[in-house]
Each structure stands twice: as structure tokens, then as C-alpha cells.
Amino acid sequence: MVSESERTFLGLDLSTQQLKAAVVNNSLQIIHEASVMFDSDLPEFRTHGGVQIDKTNPSVITAPTIMWVKALDMLLDKLTVAGVDFSKIAAISGSAQQHGSVYWQKGSEKLLSNLNPSEFLHQQLASSFTIANSPVWMDSSTSKQCKELEDAVGGPQKLAEITGSRGYERFTGPQIAKIKQTRPEAYKNSERISLVSSFLCSLFLGKIAPIDFTDGSGMNLMDIKTKKWHADLLQVIGPDLEEKLGGLVASNANVGPISPYFVERYSFDPNCRIIACTGDNPASLVGMRLNEGWLAVSLGTSDVLFVWLEEPKIVLNGHILCNPVDSNAYMAMLGFKNGSLTRERIRNACAESNWDIFNQLLDSTPRGNFGNMGLYYDVQEILPFLSGDYRFNKANERVTRFTSLEVEVRALIEGQFIARRAYVEDIGFKLDKETKILATGGASNNKAILQVLSDVFNAPVYLLDESKSAMLGAAYQAKHGLLGSQSNYFEITSCLPPPRLICQPYSDASEIYEPMVARYRKLEAMLLGNKV
Template sequence: MPATYIGFDLSSSGLKCLAVTADLKPVHEEAILFDKDTPHYGVHGGVHKNEVDHEVYAPVAMWIEALDILLTQMKASGFDFSSVKGISGAGQQHGSVYWSEKAEEILASLDPKASLVDQLKDGAFTHPWSPNWQDHSTQKECEQFEEATGGGEALARITGSKAHHRFTGPQIKKFHRQNPEVYEKTARISLVSSFLCSLFLGRIAPLDISDVCGMNLWDIQGDCWDKKLLALTAEDSKSGVAGLSAKLGNVAHNMGSILGGISKWFVERFGFSSDCAILPFTGDNPSTILALPLRPLDAIVSLGTSTTLLMSTPTYYPSTEYHLFNHPTTKGLYMFMLCYCNGALAREGVRDEINKSKGVTDKSWAEFGKAVDSTQVAGRSTSSDPAKIGVYFPLPENIPSANKGTWRYNYSATDGTIKETQEGWNLPHDDVRAIIESQALSMRMRSEALLSPDAHNGHKAQPRRLYFVGGGSRNAAIMSITAEVLGGFEGAYKLDIGSNACALGASYYAAWALERKGSEAFEDYVDRYWEEETHAVRIGDAYKEGVWEEYGSVMKGFRIVEEEIMKTNSHA
């Protein structure tokens, strides 16, 4: 078997892995679903929930047992572990794992005849649980984080994000508040990514330079821990800032560097080569952008349950409404992430209304598509008509922070005024184009500052390429309008990289780290083997001269509409 490179993905619901060759050809996939394959932990969706206190958490032992089961299944299927030259991985972002003083001693002396979970679960951790990204129990701590730095905007300037319930800094502060004695006994704190890496490394792995940005503790531009935020997190603890710094440990700055060889437990139990290298593991979102040669200013638009925009950008322009992380492989680049609660649910609600009006009882999108085809930009019949702008939140939204509701406005570009009304609206027909436009206009408005024309040789403030994924990418009407709003001077593409994007990105990372030529950039390495005709289908030009500019005019009205809605409907 040729040399292989494995990428792991430890998500909320399961553990996946994918092996590729040096030329990035997939050769093996394996998956464990926690609910199905480890039922004795009693989880649902991979987690436990304490609804009263808004806590969501997972048993760390379950993750360890899943790794043993997954590798055992791979071995039984005949996978040759001796072919594995390097391992990287991805972990659900923001979760934290609390190691004991004995952890590294236990990791270094594992018995290959005994399971991993039996040797680690009782002595390696001070706390058996890891908070999940769905956790909402840290409101008090989030308020303290923003107050300490002068507000959400100030915190975002430092850490790339405002305070979020799931972020690790507020979670650690809450952990200390509730469990002060356990906190003091904790020797090291890992993120989920570095925890999984530690198992393979046989010692506590450093935090990853990209994943560390999901903690509300890392000064991204200063490239160091923020002392004020460390002091706040460690407030009233016996060990103070020095203790917290020691618990967090180092951050792996050298992207693609070898952290060490694989633990002998894996060599002796599964037949890995002792020369197998362990590379940094990053967060699931950063790992997703590694699943293709995403160039600076390329964007991935995920039209799934939520609507998400991921982009690689050289511009550091933080905001409370999105996240900026260090890029996982390229110094000087940042990963931009914009994630909305309302995505498919809002679009499907409009689809159901147009179907109902036409007497259609199924969930087909045919009438939806016809409505799109029969309307012009912003629902105008002529250029002098007011633009129709709709905002549709079947769920409370976090971008902007607003209560659920539906709002319809007419916008006059001539005098810059808006009017909340259904006058001139043909309902539900006009809602179809309006729902797609409003979601895309919101993305364009918030990403505009990161798309400096100077950054790509005089092009307008548009992405370079648009890659569409998710359920909505199966709908040509949704994709085409979204592409026209956002632009994309090298076109729009429907992307298919399978269901294991995080594991795929991690496997690519491992291959690049060990097989690159000199200082070859990650994107250049992947591009050498990237089979675009297999993974990406060009759906057309995203930038249409005149149309993109017209949407720029409508966006001015959309900005005013959002401000008006926020006056009375904000839940911030």
C-alpha cells in the first residue's frame, strides 16, 4: 500500500476519519456515531443536556472509547496502519478538556493489551465532561468579558469575536466559579482538537494557532495571550494568571510542523509505524476550508439548516457580527466566518406558502423557481419602482441579534427612504425572490469590508470564487440569485467534497505538511492534485455587470431596514 495520511474529525455526533495518498486520493473512510455505537453513555445527538441551566456537555470517555472502536474496525477491514506516514485532525470548536497531573505519565506508559478508555478515564482527567458548542450557560461570564475590554467591539478587535457562550474563555471562568478545587487540581486544559492530538502524541499537545482564536483569550494581532483576559478568567483562583497560563500551555505557531512521533500504544496495538508523524489538529471550521484549494478571497457559501459564509482573507477587520480566526496553514491570512440561525427553514417557509397558493401539496421547489424567474431584481417591474426588501426570521437571529418575525419594506433609492408596507407586493409570489436576496444582501453587507478592491488587482469588492455547498445548493434559483448579489469575479461553483469535509481537510493538512516542496503553500500543494471536474461544477458567472451594482444600491436600503428592525426587535 502506498504511503497514506489520515485526517480525523471529532464532531458532536461522532468520530470520522479519512485516509488519502500523497496525491490526495481517498483510500479509506470510517465513522462512529456516538448515539448508535456507544449507547451506554446515554447521549442524544452526542451530548447530554441540562435544560434548566442551559448546559450541553459530552463525556470525554466516550470520545476515547470511540477512537479505539474506530481503529479496531479499520484493522478488521484490513487497513494497513503501517502505511500511515502522518496524522492530523479536527475537533468541534470551543470545547475544553481538563487533564490531571498524572495525565502525561499515564499517556506515556499505556499498555497495548488494555483499551485506551480503561487506562485514561479514571486518572487522566480532573473533570469527566467537556462543554459542547451548543452550551448557553455562561451569560454572566460573557458580560464580564465584554465589560473588561470595553464592550463587544473592543473584545472582537482583540480576539476576533465578541463574547460567546460557547467560547472557551467564558467556559473556563464558569468552570472555576463552579468547581474551584477541581480547577486548581487541573494541570492542563486542552481544546477538543488538541485533546485528540494528545492521545496520538502520547503527551499533552499544544493548542493550534487557528483553533486558539475560538477562546476569547488570544490576542490575534499581538500573537499572544491577552493578559487582561487571562487575569479575568483566573480571577479569585489560588494559582492566578501564572497558573492559568501553565494550564493552557503553548500554542503551535509553526504551521505544518511535526509535533512528534506517534505514541507506542498505537504502534503496538494497531501496527502503526513508529515513524508516523503527528501534526497539529485544528478546529472543525478551519479544517473545512482546507478541503479544497481555497485562495484568498474565495468564499464557501453553505446553504444548509443555517446559512454560513466562510472565506480566506488577508484583511483583519473584526466585528461583533462574525468571527475571524488565524488561517490554519498560512501566516498573514485569516478565516472569516459568518453564521446565521435562519437558513433553510426560512426559505422552506416561503416555498410552502407559494406552493399553498398554487394548490401544490408536496414540498417541491417548482413553483418557487417559477416565481424567481418571473421577477426582477428587488421585485421591481421598472427601474423607477421602489425596491421590495423582506426580512424573514422564523427563529430568533444572531446576525443581527433580533427576535423572530417577518418584515416587508419598500425602499426608494431616489430619496433613501423606507416604508414598512405590503403595498405593491404580490404575496406570496414576491417573497420568493425577497428571501433569497435578503439572506445574500446580509452576507454581502457584512463581508464587504474584507473584500478590499486593492487586494485583488482592482476588482470590485467581491469574492474571487463562490463555492456553494449544502442542501440549498441543489436549487439553481437560490444559487443563481445569491451569486448575483455577492458577485465573484471568477464565477460560481457547486462544490461536492463529500460529507467528511473536516476529516478530508485534516488529511490534506497531513499530506501537505510532509510532502510539500520546500515552503510550498498549502493551497499550491492541494491545487497540484485538485480535480476540479470531480469536485466543483461551474454554474456560471457570478458577477453580472449592472446587476451587482444594482444590488449595491438595494443594499443601502437593506442596511436602513435592518437598523429600523433593530430599534424595536433586538434581543441583544
């Protein structure tokens, strides 16, 4: 019997390009890590970036389902070679790329419960899927099905009010509808339909695992208020869909003991518990230890904001999901396509492709930028739906160029963060003196940029030393789920080092930027109305 202090927890992350795992000890410190890269470690599947793009229709993007299974076989072998003592693992949870779907062949559940421990999983499950290639989040071939779901409930706004999002091509509901319409036999022969997260959970559980509330709220099929499938939306796809989807559970639900297959093959403890798996974005919220009052800003190729909300407002181009830590709360995600690549374009044009010069230019201009404001969209933006560059002087007149490189640089960074703040407020987040920002992603190592972020939001900015938030979120959720409802997630994770304070807003930040946010809203409305 393993003592409480010796027990460990396994967290997995099945992302687009790789499957990775971390074993953490009872203090949530990483003691083992391993990963399998799909392109290089599994070249026989001929993926590029972990996916396959249809040559005749590039909007159809999938991944071979059995590749994910084989990756798990390889990952567990890597952990075995690394000396992981599987008998000490007390609970397992996982995260996975959101919106992908897996179609189990009839008889799969029986097969899962009777696996032969002397054979690899991928050998035994090779013919277990009615669709060999799973649609993934990059697929955008379901515009017709999105409209059908929206029309069924009275339009995009109504669908967003029910499910947390308007119809999105990548979401699982439209994807399932497309399979039903274009491959009716495959749909008919599907015993169950899983998300990628519940599919990963199913492999460890030895039966088809339930979908969790949080990942379920990224499907355009679940009522985020009742946490139940919405009957009218299911009916659009087919009367038997609820049977194929199964029930819904909390994101930290203890769904059962580990499959005997893993006990016999890898010497896992038969008492090891499997905790529901969720999507990678919700798992990141868990891994970043966000709670009420915190706002996470991921500064990458796209900028993504994660927000903890008690009661959300619906915006047509944001996503409201059920909260993976607190079933009574929500989380919001706001995505902005023009992030780091746009910052790099202006850096290259104004600062000799050098971040140090860029930061000097940024620091040499006053907050508020003499009233100049710029909005820069290299590609079609989501929020707002604009593309191109827009520069305004202090009189709100369009100008073709600014008077100096310094003004251009500050206009870019201020304009980006002012827009982010406007949309965060629109979705129901209240900025006040308790607000704190957690910065992640590539640009979070640039203190000059973070200082502008701090000033625009009038809130201190912190950094976490750990970047693998989805995988670690799964490991933390394993412990939280094992301890159950009597445990408090924030007490469980209190043993971890707190985020580091990086910068605080200047005392005049509020009086400078609140009027600029109001001004931005007017300029955006004007641009969207094509009045400029």
C-alpha cells in the same frame, strides 16, 4: 520503508455527533473511510445528538469525555477490519468541534506516555479527567463570565479587537472561568486544559498536545495579532492558567512522532508524524481549498460564510480566526441562523412545499423584484439582531403582504443574500472581478437559488463534488504539515479536481444590486432603531 507514492495520510473529524476518519493516498484520494456514531454505537453514554443536556439547567450542555476516547478505540478497530495498512500512514491530523474543553487530571501526561498496548485507550484513561463531562459549543451557561472577560479589557468591542470575537457563552475562556468559579477543586487538580482538537491530537501524540493558533483564536483568550495568550484575560481566570493551557503552535505544525502505543498495538510506522489538530470550521476552509478572493457560502439550517482575509475589520457579531493555511492571514466566519428552515417555510406557504414550483416562481420574477424587499427571521437572528418578517415596497414602506407569490419568493432569497453581502463587506472582504464563490450545504444543489447568490454578489458560483470538508481538510493538513515550510498548500492540493462552475452573474447584476445593498443598510438601521 514505504515509498513516497505508497504513503497515505489519516484525517479525523471529532464532531458533535460522530467521530469519522478518512485515509487518503498520496494523491489525496479517499481509499478508506469509517465512522462511529455516538448515540447509536455508544448507547451506554445516553447522549442525544452526541450531547447531554442538564435537566435542571438546559443551558448546560456537555459530552462525556471518555466517550470520545472509546469512539477512537472503535474507529481504529473498524479501520483494522477494513484492511487499512497503518504502516503506510505517514502523518495524522484531525479536526474537532470548536469551543469544547477537556480537563486532564494530574499525572495524565505521564500516563499518556506509558500506555499499555494490550489494553484499550478508554480502559486506561477512564480516570484521567477532573471533569467527566466536557462543556461543548452548545453550552450557553456562561453569560456572567463573558461579561467579566469583556470588562477586564474595556468592553465587548475591545475584546473583539484583541481576540477576534466579543464574549461568547460557548467560547472556551468563559467556560474555563465558570469551571474555576463553580468547581475550584476540579480546576486546581487539572494538570492541563485542552480544546477538543488538541485533546484528539494528544491521544496520538502520547503527551498533551499544544493548542493551534486557529482553534486558540476561538477562545476569547488569545491575541490574534501576536498569536499569544493575552495576559490580562488569563489573569481574569487565574494566575496559573497559562501553565494549564501550554504553548500555541501553527495549525500545520509537526508536533512530534506517533505514540509508541499505536506502533505496538496497530503497527503504525514509528516515523509517522502527528500534525496539530484544529477546529472543524477552520478545517473546512482547508478542505474546501479556499484562498484569497474566494468566499465560501454554506447554505444549511444556518447559513455560514467563510472568508479568507489578509487584514480583517472587527464586527461585534462575527468571528475573526487565525488562518489555518497561512499564519500571516486570517479567516472570518459569519453565521446567520435563518437559513434553510426559513426558505422551507416560504416554500411551503407559496409553492405547495415543492422546490420545483418554488424555483419557477423565483425564475419568473425580474432581478430587483420590482423594488420589493423582504427580510425574514423565524428565530432571533444574529446578524442583524432581529426577529419577525419585514416586507417593504419600492418606496420603502412597510407592507403586510406582497402582491404575488412570485414576489414573496424572490424577496426572501434576494433579502437573504443582500444581507450576507452587506456583512461580508463590513468585515473587510473586497468584492471585485476576481471574487469567486464556493457554495456548499443542502441548498447548494438548487441552481435557481445559486443564480440569485451569483447576481447579488456579482461573482461566479462554483461547487465542489466533495462534501466532507472538515475530515478531508484534516487529511490534507496531515500531508501539508509533514512536508513542512518548504511546501505550498495549494501546490499540494493541485492534484484534486477543481471546483465546477455552476452559474455566472448577469451583466446588469451590479447596477441592480449595489443600490439594493445600500438600501438594505438603511432599512436595517431603521429597524434596529425601532423607527418602523
